[in-house]
Amino acid sequence: MDISLQQVEYRYQANTPFERLALKNVSFDIPEGTYLAIIGHTGSGKSTVLQHLNALLKPTKGKIIIGDTEINAGQKQKNLKKVRQRVGIVFQFPEHQLFEETIEKDICFGPMNFGVSEDEAKRRARDVINQVGLSEEFLQKSPFDLSGGQMRRVAIAGVLAMEPDVIVLDEPTAGLDPRGRKEIMDMFYSLHKEKNLSTILVTHSMEDAARYADQIIVMHKGEVFKKGAPEEIFAAPEGLLEMGLDVPEVIRFQKSFEETCQVKLDHICLTIEQLADAVAECMKRGVPK
Amino acid sequence: MNKLILGRYFPGDSWIHQLDPRSKLLACIYFIFVLFLANNWQTYVLLWAFTLLVMYLSGVSFKTYLRGVRPLIWLILFTVFLQILFTSGGTIYIDWGPITISEFGLTNGVYIFCRFVMIVFVSTVVTLTTKPIDLTDGINSLLRPLRALKVPVDEFALMLSISLRFIPNLLDETQKVMDAQRARGTEFGEGSLLKQMKTLVPIFLPLFVSSLNRAEELANAMEVRGYQTGEKRSTFRQLNWQKRDTLCLLFMLALTIGLAVLRAEGSILH
Numbered sequence: 001m002d003i004s005l006q007q008v009e010y011r012y013q014a015n016t017p018f019e020r021l022a023l024k025n026v027s028f029d030i031p032e033g034t035y036l037a038i039i040g041h042t043g044s045g046k047s048t049v050l051q052h053l054n055a056l057l058k059p060t061k062g063k064i065i066i067g068d069t070e071i072n073a074g075q076k077q078k079n080l081k082k083v084r085q086r087v088g089i090v091f092q093f094p095e096h097q098l099f100e101e102t103i104e105k106d107i108c109f110g111p112m113n114f115g116v117s118e119d120e121a122k123r124r125a126r127d128v129i130n131q132v133g134l135s136e137e138f139l140q141k142s143p144f145d146l147s148g149g150q151m152r153r154v155a156i157a158g159v160l161a162m163e164p165d166v167i168v169l170d171e172p173t174a175g176l177d178p179r180g181r182k183e184i185m186d187m188f189y190s191l192h193k194e195k196n197l198s199t200i201l202v203t204h205s206m207e208d209a210a211r212y213a214d215q216i217i218v219m220h221k222g223e224v225f226k227k228g229a230p231e232e233i234f235a236a237p238e239g240l241l242e243m244g245l246d247v248p249e250v251i252r253f254q255k256s257f258e259e260t261c262q263v264k265l266d267h268i269c270l271t272i273e274q275l276a277d278a279v280a281e282c283m284k285r286g287v288p289k
Numbered sequence: 290m291n292k293l294i295l296g297r298y299f300p301g302d303s304w305i306h307q308l309d310p311r312s313k314l315l316a317c318i319y320f321i322f323v324l325f326l327a328n329n330w331q332t333y334v335l336l337w338a339f340t341l342l343v344m345y346l347s348g349v350s351f352k353t354y355l356r357g358v359r360p361l362i363w364l365i366l367f368t369v370f371l372q373i374l375f376t377s378g379g380t381i382y383i384d385w386g387p388i389t390i391s392e393f394g395l396t397n398g399v400y401i402f403c404r405f406v407m408i409v410f411v412s413t414v415v416t417l418t419t420k421p422i423d424l425t426d427g428i429n430s431l432l433r434p435l436r437a438l439k440v441p442v443d444e445f446a447l448m449l450s451i452s453l454r455f456i457p458n459l460l461d462e463t464q465k466v467m468d469a470q471r472a473r474g475t476e477f478g479e480g481s482l483l484k485q486m487k488t489l490v491p492i493f494l495p496l497f498v499s500s501l502n503r504a505e506e507l508a509n510a511m512e513v514r515g516y517q518t519g520e521k522r523s524t525f526r527q528l529n530w531q532k533r534d535t536l537c538l539l540f541m542l543a544l545t546i547g548l549a550v551l552r553a554e555g556s557i558l559h
Contacts, residue, residue: 016356017299017353051468056468056471056472081476084472084474089469089472091465094469096465096466096499097473097495098495099490099491099494099495099498110473110474113473114474162474
């Protein structure tokens with residue numbers, strides 16, 4: 001399902017003395033199957049963009065096209081449920097949204113709101129609980145007895161059970177330990193590949209953006225500052241550094257390696273594996289003095 | 290939720306912003322009592338002049354104040370209409386059994402409308418120009434005499450300041466939980482009353498749980514920083530009473546005298 005934002009502007013608390021312009025003239029497309037990362041400084045409008053992707057917020061100017069639904073500024077919209085079923089959002093700290101007595105009920109909550117039968121919802125619950133790396137025994141437990149990391153997985157399972165075509169992730173790994181972080185990011189990536197989902201990741205981690213995304217959008221003060229493939233974005237990092245963002249450590253290492261050894265690697269490396277290969281290749285050729 | 294003006298602070302540097310919270314609170318409470326002295330149109334003109342002056346001095350636009358009244362307007366109009374319809378006396382214009390529209394009813398209606406609106410305006414001036422934290426300090430300081438009656442004023446003030454401090458957080462969190470549940474297919478404000486009440490469970494439960502967690506964390510954090518109940522504590526923020534605060538109270542006195550004089554004159558004219 002394609003998503004397209006066209007000249008979107010959003011003002012919080014429009015027409016009050018507390019009015020604040022959060023987005024201006026934001027336009028970009030997310031074709032089906034893209035893994036898009038949105039990066040930017042705190043308060044740059046990333047999370048506001050994200051809430052537009054399933055019409056939780058509606059633009060104060062411009063329009064958004066989600067699949068075959070068009071959302072225009074200042075227009076009353078019915079039937080947003082269809083959109084919300086197809087675009088699943090995992091909010092920051094999603095464990096705060098758990099409320100049912102058992103994990104199974106909580107996972108079934110989403111699908112059943114969208115009219116899925118109880119049996120089907122339960123079947124999905126069994127599937128997704130495995131997907132997020134927990135066993136079926138968990139289904140009958142109370143979500144409030146779990147550890148923070150496990151609660152996070154249950155909350156994510158609750159969104160996956162809706163079987164969305166587009167998955168939107170707002171810093172899904174904030175506050176997790178390194179291992180949990182990697183497991184969850186890898187899980188989303190394999191889901192993305194397997195089911196040909198569109199994935200939109202809002203993150204502060206340049207490493208994650210470089211490793212997983214096909215496309216990166218850099219937001220700055222409510223505007224799209226730059227968009228492109230990760231290689232393009234991180235190859236010329238000057239603008240990024242000025243706005244307080246950074247490049248992945250891999251690229252920093254590559255730069256200093258190139259400087260110290262007076263060589264140039266073939267391409268910008270986005271992951272440690274790529275970098276290791278490129279350096280090995282370079283060594284084979286011999287480092288010129 | 291974000292439309293509410295009453296109870297919010299509007300940063301500024303006006304004459305009223307610089308007043309001590311105690312004098313503002315006292316003046317506001319006093320104003321509400323003094324309002325009931327008014328009984329003829331001259332006194333209402335004086336009160337309006339005072340209200341508008343105070344609003345002007347606060348440096349906040351009149352539009353903002355009007356927006357503050359808007360959520361209450363139906364309640365005010367309802368009361369006014371009851372007054373108009375059920376008060377008798379003076380010249381009677383329309384008479385339908387128990388419902389009469391009379392001269393007294395109409396004037397009473399107008400008076401009540403004015404009272405309501407002025408109370409809302411003046412209390413909005415106080416909340417818009419005073420930081421919540423200063424308000425608590427002010428209340429705490431004004432309640433201090435009650436200590437003699439064994440009222441735990443400090444604990445009360447602590448609870449008050451913690452609650453005030455966490456209102457914005459709770460509102461934020463409510464918004465977040467609502468968004469998350471909407472993303473999972475909950476529609477708020479749709480269907481029958483029972484159905485609508487059921488949609489509140491997925492909001493309230495997470496909010497209660499996180500409030501409990503937050504309370505525990507906060508209590509621990511306070512304890513490790515050496516907080517103990519019942520100990521004598523010093524204060525970091527000191528309120529200081531300035532000349533302008535005395536002036537403010539004198540101003541209130543002048544208003545009272547003005548009202549009393551106009552009231553007496555009014556009754557002589559009648």
